[in-house]
Amino acid sequence: MSDKNAFEVVPLRAFRDNYIWTLRNDRYAAVVDPGDAQPVLDYLEHERLELCAILATHHHPDHVGGVADLLAHRQIPVYGPRGEPIPTLTRAVNDGDEVEIPDLGLRFSVLGIPGHTRAHIAYYGANSLFCGDTLFACGCGRLFEGTVQQMAASLAKLAALPDETLVYCGHEYTLANIEFARAVEPGNAELNARAASDADKRRSDHPTLPSTIAREKQTNPFLRCTQPAVIASANKYLGARAGNPEQVFAALRQWKNEF
Numbered sequence: 001m002s003d004k005n006a007f008e009v010v011p012l013r014a015f016r017d018n019y020i021w022t023l024r025n026d027r028y029a030a031v032v033d034p035g036d037a038q039p040v041l042d043y044l045e046h047e048r049l050e051l052c053a054i055l056a057t058h059h060h061p062d063h064v065g066g067v068a069d070l071l072a073h074r075q076i077p078v079y080g081p082r083g084e085p086i087p088t089l090t091r092a093v094n095d096g097d098e099v100e101i102p103d104l105g106l107r108f109s110v111l112g113i114p115g116h117t118r119a120h121i122a123y124y125g126a127n128s129l130f131c132g133d134t135l136f137a138c139g140c141g142r143l144f145e146g147t148v149q150q151m152a153a154s155l156a157k158l159a160a161l162p163d164e165t166l167v168y169c170g171h172e173y174t175l176a177n178i179e180f181a182r183a184v185e186p187g188n189a190e191l192n193a194r195a196a197s198d199a200d201k202r203r204s205d206h207p208t209l210p211s212t213i214a215r216e217k218q219t220n221p222f223l224r225c226t227q228p229a230v231i232a233s234a235n236k237y238l239g240a241r242a243g244n245p246e247q248v249f250a251a252l253r254q255w256k257n258e259f
């Protein structure tokens with residue numbers, strides 16, 4: 001990795017199922033959603049890397065709880081959503097802004113994706129999407145602060161990214177999400193194949209991530225609200241007919257909450 005523009009993404013585990021995504025080259029690293037500082041500090045020391053930036057997607061403590069401790073070791077820019085209570089931010093960003101990390105040769109577009117929280121954002125660039133708790137592998141985040149309409153629109157925005165985009169989300173929830181997805185769409189052959197391959201990864205203690213936008217569109221029920229089988233399952237759950245894709249999404253989200 002002698003080329004500054006050659007970078008890799010390393011998952012650092014935190015808490016029970018969080019990932020702190022670490023973008024690195026030979027000298028520098030940036031981290032996405034460091035809920036805990038210690039895994040980051042340990043990795044930086046072991047790899048002899050300098051932390052150069054922190055990117056936050058939303059304000060929940062399991063995503064930003066480690067920022068203050070990291071800043072105590074090194075003063076660096078902290079990017080995050082304008083309009084959410086993150087006191088450690090140094091550079092608040094909105095939908096349409098750009099974030100540049102010169103030490104890694106990286107530039108990201110900021111995507112506003114509210115729903116899980118009121119001003120949740122994602123970072124998209126270098127064929128990679130860091131989307132926090134909005135889009136999960138085979139699932140989506142709960143609606144803590146936003147509306148069904150906001151979350152449906154946010155997921156549609158992410159689904160419109162190129163198929164080959166690598167999806168790095170905030171948690172290892174994949175197998176539980178697949179279990180729900182198979183209840184919604186048991187005849188989906190791509191989903192059934194994914195269930196087997198991702199279960200193999202977890203048995204080997206490997207992450208199921210990154211996913212891709214293409215894979216999510218093929219297997220994630222929350223991105224498939226116009227598919228006949230998904231609509232039929234939502235209608236069965238509701239005991240009524242959903243009138244549009246947003247109502248299908250709302251039914252799926254409520255069903256998943258109870259699943």
